[in-house]
Amino acid sequence: MDETTLRLNKLNKKYGSHTVFEFDHWEVKQGIYLIKGINGAGKTTLFKIISGQIPFHGEVAINNITLKQQPQTYRAMLSYAEAEPQYPAFLTGNELLEFHLNIRKAERKPADNLIEEFKMGDYMKNKIESYSSGMLKKLSLICAFTGHVKLYILDELMITIDQDSIEVLYTLIKKQLQEGKIFLISSHQELDYTKVPMNGIFQIDNQQLKLC
Amino acid sequence: MLRLWLKTFGREFFAQHAGLFLFLFYLIFGAVPPGQLKGYILSLGITINSSPVALGIFILAMFLFSLKSLLFIQKLSNTPVYNFVKTSTAATKKIQLQNWFILYLFLHSPLVLFTLFVIGTGLYGHFYLSAAALTGSVILIFSSLPVLTFRTLNYTFKPTKKLILLPEIAIKKPYWTWPLYYLLKKQTLALIVCKILSFLLFKGIIWMFADNGNDIRIYLLSLLAATISHCILISMTLRFEKTSGNFINSLPVNYGYRLSSLFGFLLTLMIPELLFYSKLSGLQVINTLLGILFSAAVLLVLQMSLYFINNDAERYLKYIFILLISSIMAVITGLYFPFSILLLILGISYHRYLYKNNSLS
Numbered sequence: 001m002d003e004t005t006l007r008l009n010k011l012n013k014k015y016g017s018h019t020v021f022e023f024d025h026w027e028v029k030q031g032i033y034l035i036k037g038i039n040g041a042g043k044t045t046l047f048k049i050i051s052g053q054i055p056f057h058g059e060v061a062i063n064n065i066t067l068k069q070q071p072q073t074y075r076a077m078l079s080y081a082e083a084e085p086q087y088p089a090f091l092t093g094n095e096l097l098e099f100h101l102n103i104r105k106a107e108r109k110p111a112d113n114l115i116e117e118f119k120m121g122d123y124m125k126n127k128i129e130s131y132s133s134g135m136l137k138k139l140s141l142i143c144a145f146t147g148h149v150k151l152y153i154l155d156e157l158m159i160t161i162d163q164d165s166i167e168v169l170y171t172l173i174k175k176q177l178q179e180g181k182i183f184l185i186s187s188h189q190e191l192d193y194t195k196v197p198m199n200g201i202f203q204i205d206n207q208q209l210k211l212c
Numbered sequence: 213m214l215r216l217w218l219k220t221f222g223r224e225f226f227a228q229h230a231g232l233f234l235f236l237f238y239l240i241f242g243a244v245p246p247g248q249l250k251g252y253i254l255s256l257g258i259t260i261n262s263s264p265v266a267l268g269i270f271i272l273a274m275f276l277f278s279l280k281s282l283l284f285i286q287k288l289s290n291t292p293v294y295n296f297v298k299t300s301t302a303a304t305k306k307i308q309l310q311n312w313f314i315l316y317l318f319l320h321s322p323l324v325l326f327t328l329f330v331i332g333t334g335l336y337g338h339f340y341l342s343a344a345a346l347t348g349s350v351i352l353i354f355s356s357l358p359v360l361t362f363r364t365l366n367y368t369f370k371p372t373k374k375l376i377l378l379p380e381i382a383i384k385k386p387y388w389t390w391p392l393y394y395l396l397k398k399q400t401l402a403l404i405v406c407k408i409l410s411f412l413l414f415k416g417i418i419w420m421f422a423d424n425g426n427d428i429r430i431y432l433l434s435l436l437a438a439t440i441s442h443c444i445l446i447s448m449t450l451r452f453e454k455t456s457g458n459f460i461n462s463l464p465v466n467y468g469y470r471l472s473s474l475f476g477f478l479l480t481l482m483i484p485e486l487l488f489y490s491k492l493s494g495l496q497v498i499n500t501l502l503g504i505l506f507s508a509a510v511l512l513v514l515q516m517s518l519y520f521i522n523n524d525a526e527r528y529l530k531y532i533f534i535l536l537i538s539s540i541m542a543v544i545t546g547l548y549f550p551f552s553i554l555l556l557i558l559g560i561s562y563h564r565y566l567y568k569n570n571s572l573s
Binding site for chain 2: 051052053054055056067068071072073074075076078079080082085086087088089090091095099100103104
């Protein structure tokens, strides 16, 4: 099994004159990493940079495949579940999931298992506009765990979901870790480190990612 | 409370509709030389009073605008950011109605001023029936809007009954149709108003040049006017993509798919106008393809300019104006084909640049 590596080089991200990130090199290998920082420190910005959602200066690469050189191959290797996901309200859960499955050329069966585990079966036919914030979060997690990706980015993974779903999530993360994946997560809730042992905790401080 | 309403709803309403107002202003008064403006406005007032058709269109436009403002307030009140509005229901009925009345008066201020002028012109020209119809419409609008808003906010606990229960038909919604669904489901009124405006402009230009015979340039000018009138919808769909469609940026979607989806949406939006254009230009394949190319190029540049100016309504209007003038010149001089190709190259290049820089929503 090849070890997955995420590498960020010469990263510079500014909002107007405010610099959020400025560093030369940051690299993580297979494992689970917690990104910490106060509100507004730049956790979501970092995740959006890595997932290719916002412009930035520098280079991000997974296993030497860079976002700027091979955007599609790069994006096929990662999955990003946003803190507060927003989807077209007129779509049903199933339609959104099918969209993800088609894009990732993934099988439906594992997603069906997740639907069952997250107890979302009764709602997948409903329009997203009728979803509660917890259901929306579960749907975003189901979509995030479709296909064969190398890097999972889970922003505020535990907000709005119930305890049973958090247990499902822990099991899911553990299983994927055994397959050599990288997890970047952020959470303001206390994580159970006995269930998801961290390989590293990074603090966003002074535009850098510092190991705690 | 009133000050807060004006600062939130009022500011948001005019910020969102500045483009529409300025576009309509240009449309109605743009072609009139400054020296003739006074006479033009006066004759416009007299025409509305003297022609039952013109009066009917004006009253219909007033009601459509009122409906638009009512839906705008209701929609905004239902967003989480505007949850504070619900606290206003603790005030007395009189105060609530008073505040909503003044807010709607503020939102309608350009229309009210013009309507008062038309009523004045009607009275001066002895068109008492028209003046009475306009006065009645204004009274009806300003007595019903505050009451309807009051009821919506104060009786949220009452279950609503659906008068017509349409069966839900499961239709596949490919990615390129999402902006269309958004317009159909969430911006229905804007879509209808835009389509009405588009057809009026299309027909208006055909009538204006009716004595010029069968000239492809006239049909292209009509198509141009109809295409440009979709500028508000383009802006709305971009806003939708930036919020609800942004997640697609982290998915492995190739560039060809993004571009073809965009063209799929733009051309589907223009199907009725393109059909009219094709019929008028004799259902010839070359002419039809020219129309499709021209319309797609103009819409693409409209959307790309919005990206370029970061959805700034004021600057958008300037870009629309420049695009309109240059397109008219290209059509009149017969250079519509190279012009369309140029616009397409510019639009696609910028679209690709945005894709490469993760700036596409």
